Amino acid sequence: MKRKYLAMMLTGVLVLSTALTGCGSSKATATKTGTPKTIIYSQGADPRGLDPAYVDDGESAKVIVNVYEGLLKYKDGSTDIEPSLATDWKISTDGKEYTFNLRKNVKFQDGTPFNADSVIYNVERQLPPKATNDMPYASFTFGPVAKLEKTGDYSVKFTLKNKYTPFLANLAMCLAAPIVSPTAAKKFGAKFVENPVGTGPYTFVSWDKNQSIKLKKNDTYWGVKPKADNIVFKFTKENSVRASDLMTAGTDIIDGVDPNDIAKLKSSNMKIYQSDGMNINYMGFNTSRAPFNDVKLREAISHAINRDELVKYLYQGYSTVANSPLPSFMPGYDKTVEPYKYDVAKAKQMLKDAGKSNLKVKIITYSNPRPYNTVGGQKLAESVQNYLAKIGVTATIDSYNWTDYKAKLANGEGDIFFYGWTGDNGDADNFLTLLDSHEIKSTLNSAKYSNPVVDALLVKGRALPNGEERNKVYKEIQQVVAKDAPWLPISHSQALAAYSPKVTGFAIHPTGTVFFSGVDK
Template sequence: MRIRKSRAARAVVVTLAMGLAVTSCASDRDEGGKGEAGDTFIFGAAGDPGSLDPALASDGETFRVTRQAFEALIEHEPGGSQLVGGLAESWEGSEDGTEWTFKLRKDVEFHDGEKLTAEAVCKNYDHWFNWSGTYQNSAVSYYWQTIMGGFKKNEDKETPEANYVSCTAEDELTPVIKVKEATANLPGGFSLQALAIHSPKAIDAYAKEEAKGEGDAITYPKYSQEAGTVAGTGPFKISKWNKGNKEITLERFDDYWGKKAGVEKLVFRTLDTEEGRRQALQAGDIHGYDLVAPADVKTLEKDGFQVPTRDVFNIFYLGFNQENNKLLKKKEVREAIAHAIDRDNIVETQLPEGGVKASQFMPDTVAGYSGDVKVYEQDVEKSKELLADAGEKNPTLDFCYPTEVTRPYMPAPADMFELMKTDLQKAGFKVKPRAMKWNPDYLDSVQNGKCSLYLMGWTGDFNDGYNFIGTWFGGYDKQWGFKDDKVFDAMKAASSEPDAEKRTELYKKANEVIMDFLPGLPISSSPPSIAFAKDVNPPKVSPLTQENFAEVSFK
């Protein structure tokens, strides 16, 4: 998951407190999946979450946690990208794509005892639609703005026009959501964690608190920073967030409508380095971790650990912000950067087997990938010539990169930054490094246009080309800081086309327009690995990195 509108994750081994690292056997559980009181699965996370309310987030580490507690109207099949029923057993769109009718499951209960109804669903959507103040900041309401546009009353001229119209309860279990215009973001957008459904009682509590601040200095509301208020319908409920120990604890929700979770407790503990996570798994202090370093896969497998690899469904890119640095408004300078970077070297030295160099802002596993985009191979001399043509000699660029994080598309941010910095210096650029903690400093800075160059990427939320290129290039975005009618018009044509086959062809044309304009440089796509202990029955791994930890149990 993923950053946009803004269109818009360390080398000390942490030993967990006694009582957390446990073992168990199959006889400890009955057929319904209920384990003993000490039945705890511990997962080593790569970064801290930003919020317990997924509607306020746009990053994968937050969603990894909230996905276990909150459910959306539509979900993805386990281990795949096919849309299936979530809180809604079924759904149907009108022929013109502006009206969506959902049939909710019966007898679904929220963690606080409230019942799932059509009115509860509408209360969520109307709550988001009526956000004001700091909630309208694109770094806070990124996904709402990406999927539904703006708000009932926009407070900033740069906020997109609202596409959301209304949500009405046709009967107790039939909510109907209307939008102004058809969009390629639906129905996929209904599967997003940021649009997962919260308890009506919780929504009332949320409304009493406010987010504050602006730019890269945002204070999130208290309810989103400590357990106790947020309430979803998922197989786990959030019971504790110990920020000092970088640990979140979830407990099994025994009134869950579906199959009960296979463990009593689920703990996410942030371990800042890949080495720290690997050593913690090897020592038995955790039972799993994500984003295994390519060099560690075979070692772990040889020692008996389980290391499944996901299918490729992401993109890693070097972003340019043309408002932050006027040099980047010159196409020759952008092309000089593109020709300076040795992407083959990055793929060969930094990515696991199966990693590939990118030619555009989506992997070739997504419909709409084009074989006719403009290609920018490494050519240092050409890079220097382009700078000369632009009238620039040894231009200086600030280059932001994140710390305390590993992402599916970016296994080692600092190492990847160093390779690119060296490439740029060889071509005549002066590079000013700016290292920032991933969450919230780096994310907020990138989303609010505070970085000239930056490293970022995207793991698809759902399988439609617009979820990649439409994420960034459907209109003005602070993250990129440019306005170009050719790019925006190409994206609008694709987004508003209801026919899937025609839309795919329009995505191809849009990719060609985007890569000619060159708003940034696509670097690579990577198949990330995830590791589990020997005694774990792991969940189905997801190309969208949307693993459901309720599927976990111990052997």
């Protein structure tokens, strides 16, 4: 499937006949005893798609984790792993072979059985020669795999090219790793991205593009049955509109909470969810071409941005200034690393020395809120534009909806861009892989940054067991990257959401997803 085709298909209007219970004019709180319970969750944008092999965004992930499952899963509230579709596993003494025993008597939502063949299909489609450029997580998740074998109807063995410490954690991720129904994937072909079928607690019903997605309880689910009958994902771009919708009972839960709305939400007796976010909000440079293939120009621009002032102004205490791609609580974080400090005079002098005193640059950004940037990309870009004007740099801003923005960024548009990341698995490699030159093609490395030293250190870190020696490798990477400045780290956001007091069991997982099976009202 080609990227252009995927984008065209996803932007088309999906004509669906199923009405969404609880959406439209009906109130989210109108649940009565004996009638189906519907929970409405409002977010800022549509998913890019619902096939976990073809997407890399949080909007998609929040739906995907409720429809699909992987061999492993994370425990509630942590990135510790536990069994899911695999019941147990063993690792060879050389650390290269992983054998999984699979859960029996599990069926996909289309009625077909889950077994070893299902796993083989899901992984092999993301390995060469079948893997395509439209699979952003394929190389990251399954790149280490040299061979996958069926060792029984309910057992499989992965053989890795080299020791790879994050492998188990990667198999619990919400992207690439979830197991889709091979029958459904073959049946729908390119349209499987809008017709998901997994083994999870909720079954896909319909997608009304730019409006909502509806899921219903999977009555044949092998595990503990979910509490709510229906989950509706409602798409509302504006933070303030989502907040008003919550306060007037038009929705049950909202994400992307603007700090400016928290006081009025609290005064309306809405509940606020807060936790330390496993994320990074950053400004990136396109390092593959002029002007920002010059590290000195990246340094000059970095000196122009007052990050302390910026974070205080935009996020009002609900984000902290980031010095590293890694959150401070993550193993491998280096507390001594520092990006280039705010220094207007130095920024101007560096531009003058480079003959770039009248530099003109193009900024691209996204229009909707993100988990790592709750005020949206436009406000952030305009703030940076103002800082750049103070050093004589003229910056234009092009803002796009999330789906279009991802395509523009993948195609290399813009000199400066804004982006971020929510950690998938709690491992430092998951963040720092975004600076691996081998991930330029997959588009995970959006800065198109290439440094052989960083690449070699990443390889070394992946092979080491967890512990201080491995942490030292990731600390060294952070120091190198701080000097090269492919990114300017801006902030780590708290995970924020607001919800009706009638809702129980709601939490945002550290990976930024929401597992709805335990949510009730």
